[in-house]
Amino acid sequence: MAPPAVIATDLVKVYGAGDAAVTALHGVSVSFETGAFTAIMGPSGSGKSTLMHCMAGLDTVTRGSVRIGDTEITGLSDKQLTMLRRDRIGFIFQAFNLLPTLTAEENIRLPLEIAGRLVDEALFQRVVETVGLRDRLSHKPTELSGGQQQRVAVARALVSRPQVIFADEPTGNLDSRSGAEVLAFLRTSVRELEQTIVMVTHDPVAASYADRVVFLRDGRLVFEMRQPTPDSVLDALKRLEA
Numbered sequence: 001m002a003p004p005a006v007i008a009t010d011l012v013k014v015y016g017a018g019d020a021a022v023t024a025l026h027g028v029s030v031s032f033e034t035g036a037f038t039a040i041m042g043p044s045g046s047g048k049s050t051l052m053h054c055m056a057g058l059d060t061v062t063r064g065s066v067r068i069g070d071t072e073i074t075g076l077s078d079k080q081l082t083m084l085r086r087d088r089i090g091f092i093f094q095a096f097n098l099l100p101t102l103t104a105e106e107n108i109r110l111p112l113e114i115a116g117r118l119v120d121e122a123l124f125q126r127v128v129e130t131v132g133l134r135d136r137l138s139h140k141p142t143e144l145s146g147g148q149q150q151r152v153a154v155a156r157a158l159v160s161r162p163q164v165i166f167a168d169e170p171t172g173n174l175d176s177r178s179g180a181e182v183l184a185f186l187r188t189s190v191r192e193l194e195q196t197i198v199m200v201t202h203d204p205v206a207a208s209y210a211d212r213v214v215f216l217r218d219g220r221l222v223f224e225m226r227q228p229t230p231d232s233v234l235d236a237l238k239r240l241e242a
C-alpha cells in the first residue's frame with residue numbers, strides 16, 4: 001500500500017497570545033491515505049479550516065509536524081511553501097476563484113503555465129471528459145452556471161496531478177443538484193485518476209461521498225467513520241454537538 005499522502009502529527013495551533021490566545025488545535029494527529037477521499041467534519045469553531053490551512057501550508061503551526069508525501073513542511077521558508085503549493089497541492093474553494101477574462105480551458109491550463117510545466121494533453125482530455133466540460137471549454141466563467149464553474153475549478157486542480165487536493169466547502173455555494181454533480185466528479189477522480197482529496201464540509205450529504213470522515217470537536221480529533229452515509233454522518237454530528 002502507498003504511504004499516506006498527508007500526515008499531521010501532534011498539531012497544535014494557537015492564535016494570538018496572552019489573554020487573547022485561542023488554541024484552535026490541541027494536538028491533532030491524523031493521516032490521509034493516498035488515493036482516498038476523506039472528509040473533515042465537526043461543529044462550527046472545531047478547527048476544521050485551521051487544520052486544513054496548516055496541512056496545506058497556508059498557515060503556520062505552533063507545534064507539531066505536517067508531512068506532504070516525504071516532505072516535512074513545517075520548517076519550509078515562504079518561498080519553498082509557495083513552490084510546494086504550486087507544484088504539489090491542488091485547491092478547490094467555496095468561491096470558485098476563476099479568472100473572469102479567461103475561458104474555461106484557459107483557466108484550467110493557467111496554473112501549469114504559470115509553473116512553467118507542460119500540460120499532459122491526454123490527462124487534460126480525460127479530466128475534461130470526467131468533469132463533463134467538453135462543450136463548455138470556450139466559455140467565460142460568467143457564461144457558466146455555478147456548478148459548471150466549480151467543475152472548471154475541479155478540472156484546474158486535477159490537471160496538475162497534485163499529490164493532494166484540499167477542498168474547502170466546495171459545494172457551499174451550489175444548489176443541491178449542482179453540488180451532487182461536483183461531488184460525483186470528485187468521487188470519480190478519486191476512483192479513476194487515483195487522486196487524493198481532503199475536503200472540509202458542513203454537509204452530511206457531501207461527506208457521504210467520501211471514503212472516510214474524520215470528526216473534530218474543540219480542536220481535537222474525536223471520531224472517524226468509514227463508508228459514511230448521510231444518516232450515519234448526521235447521527236455522529238448530533239452526538240458531537242450534544
Ligand SMILES: Nc1ncnc2c1ncn2[C@@H]1O[C@H](COP(=O)(O)OP(=O)(O)OP(=O)(O)O)[C@@H](O)[C@H]1O
Pocket residue numbers: 015016022023024042043044045046047048049050051
Ligand atoms: N485568525 C484567527 N485568530 C484568532 N482565532 C482564530 C483565527 N482563526 C480561527 N480562530 C479560532 O480558532 C477556532 C477554530 O476555528 P476554525 O475556523 O478552524 O473552525 P471551523 O471548524 O473551520 O469553523 P467553521 O465551521 O465555523 O468554519 C475558533 O475558535 C476560531 O474562533
